[in-house]
Amino acid sequence: MSRSDVLVDADWVEAHLGDPGVVLVEVDEDTSAYDKGHIANAVKLDWKKDLQDPVRRDFVDKHGFEELLSDRGISNDDLVILYGGNNNWFAAYAYWYFKLYGHANVKLLDGGRKKWELDSRDLVTEVPNRPRTSYHAADADTSIRAFRDEVIAAIGQRNLVDVRSPDEFSGKLLAPAHLPQEQAQRGGHIPTAKNVPWSKAANDDGTFKSDDDLRKLYGDEAGLDFGKDTIAYCRIGERSAHTWFVLHELLEQPKVKNYDGSWTEYGSLVGVPIELGAGR
Amino acid sequence: MSGQPQGCGAPAGGVAVSENSSGEAIIEGTVSAGGAPVQVGYARLLDDGGEFVAEVPLGADGGFRFFAAPGTWTVRVLAPRGARAEETVSANRGHTTTLAVSVTAPGN
Numbered sequence: 381m382s383r384s385d386v387l388v389d390a391d392w393v394e395a396h397l398g399d400p401g402v403v404l405v406e407v408d409e410d411t412s413a414y415d416k417g418h419i420a421n422a423v424k425l426d427w428k429k430d431l432q433d434p435v436r437r438d439f440v441d442k443h444g445f446e447e448l449l450s451d452r453g454i455s456n457d458d459l460v461i462l463y464g465g466n467n468n469w470f471a472a473y474a475y476w477y478f479k480l481y482g483h484a485n486v487k488l489l490d491g492g493r494k495k496w497e498l499d500s501r502d503l504v505t506e507v508p509n510r511p512r513t514s515y516h517a518a519d520a521d522t523s524i525r526a527f528r529d530e531v532i533a534a535i536g537q538r539n540l541v542d543v544r545s546p547d548e549f550s551g552k553l554l555a556p557a558h559l560p561q562e563q564a565q566r567g568g569h570i571p572t573a574k575n576v577p578w579s580k581a582a583n584d585d586g587t588f589k590s591d592d593d594l595r596k597l598y599g600d601e602a603g604l605d606f607g608k609d610t611i612a613y614c615r616i617g618e619r620s621a622h623t624w625f626v627l628h629e630l631l632e633q634p635k636v637k638n639y640d641g642s643w644t645e646y647g648s649l650v651g652v653p654i655e656l657g658a659g660r
Numbered sequence: 661m662s663g664q665p666q667g668c669g670a671p672a673g674g675v676a677v678s679e680n681s682s683g684e685a686i687i688e689g690t691v692s693a694g695g696a697p698v699q700v701g702y703a704r705l706l707d708d709g710g711e712f713v714a715e716v717p718l719g720a721d722g723g724f725r726f727f728a729a730p731g732t733w734t735v736r737v738l739a740p741r742g743a744r745a746e747e748t749v750s751a752n753r754g755h756t757t758t759l760a761v762s763v764t765a766p767g768n
Contacts, residue, residue: 557726
């Protein structure tokens with residue numbers, strides 16, 4: 381596998397956005413961005429309304445995923461190109477999700493919406509009309525999804541990567557600094573976790589750093605043991621999906637899981653150990 | 661807050677201030693170029709070690725807002741055609757720090 385198997389750049393998208401069998405999908409939490417303008421022919425996925433169960437804290441089940449992709453006119457053999465705002469966090473989350481339900485051919489637009497906008501490339505408001513399909517999802521692949529008990533058992537045993545900002549890691553902030561800080565759960569991090577903020581894997585324009593830089597970042601600088609399994613987490617699992625993408629798809633680490641319960645779950649559990657401060 | 665955790669995404673311009681915001685250390689402002697609001701661009705917040713903390717797309721009025729903690733922060737603005745600006749500010753709890761940032765694109 382190489383970078384071109386999992387990433388495309390903006391020039392590639394401009395050249396192929398009308399190709400049959402290629403579906404562009406913008407994924408955002410705030411879908412007003414899509415409504416104001418998106419890449420031509422892109423359909424939208426709403427991270428919250430479309431990808432999260434409306435009642436339980438979980439993402440949509442296999443049937444829900446099939447229904448969603450059928451509704452958006454996506455077929456099993458389509459090449460899906462995902463992109464979005466927030467440096468592709470939600471697009472990376474959707475990528476992880478598409479992989480979890482077995483979609484074969486899915487890639488990320490490197491740099492996402494931000495790079496596209498900073499390049500002053502065209503955005504349109506026309507919404508494409510894609511005929512409904514009959515999408516078939518695979519059973520959820522839990523080899524890439526971690527649950528809380530597994531995370532607690534991994535303390536001191538596996539690589540735990542906390543991809544939040546240093547101030548969230550230390551316990552100074554409970555949420556990213558563009559959000560109100562009212563959450564009630566405890567601050568801090570899972571003991572033995574290394575803090576490698578997701579942002580260190582990306583350039584200012586949202587594109588991923590080179591494989592050499594990434595290997596240096598997680599290996600030499602953070603001290604991850606590449607011989608061990610790894611679990612990445614953040615606050616709710618989308619920033620850590622970005623890091624999951626880096627470790628599993630770009631650096632081809634075989635056993636990497638995303639813990640989507642993340643700090644909003646762990647930091648509210650009764651009786652689990654929490655570490656404060658900068659760590660290491 | 662509802663049963664589902666709020667996502668970490670930032671709406672354009674930043675999350676609105678509410679009646680619960682009185683204890684927050686808010687950093688907000690607007691970005692302009694030649695007196696006009698910059699509508700396509702990004703404001704990112706860096707901590708005192710230069711580490712990325714948060715980023716929001718600018719609002720239609722060129723606006724941005726962060727909910728920080730007391731301390732010293734840097735706001736860096738990215739806009740098309742390589743336009744950049746950077747300002748260092750301090751934030752205090754219960755206080756809103758307001759910035760007016762102007763950017764110039766190289767070659768403009």
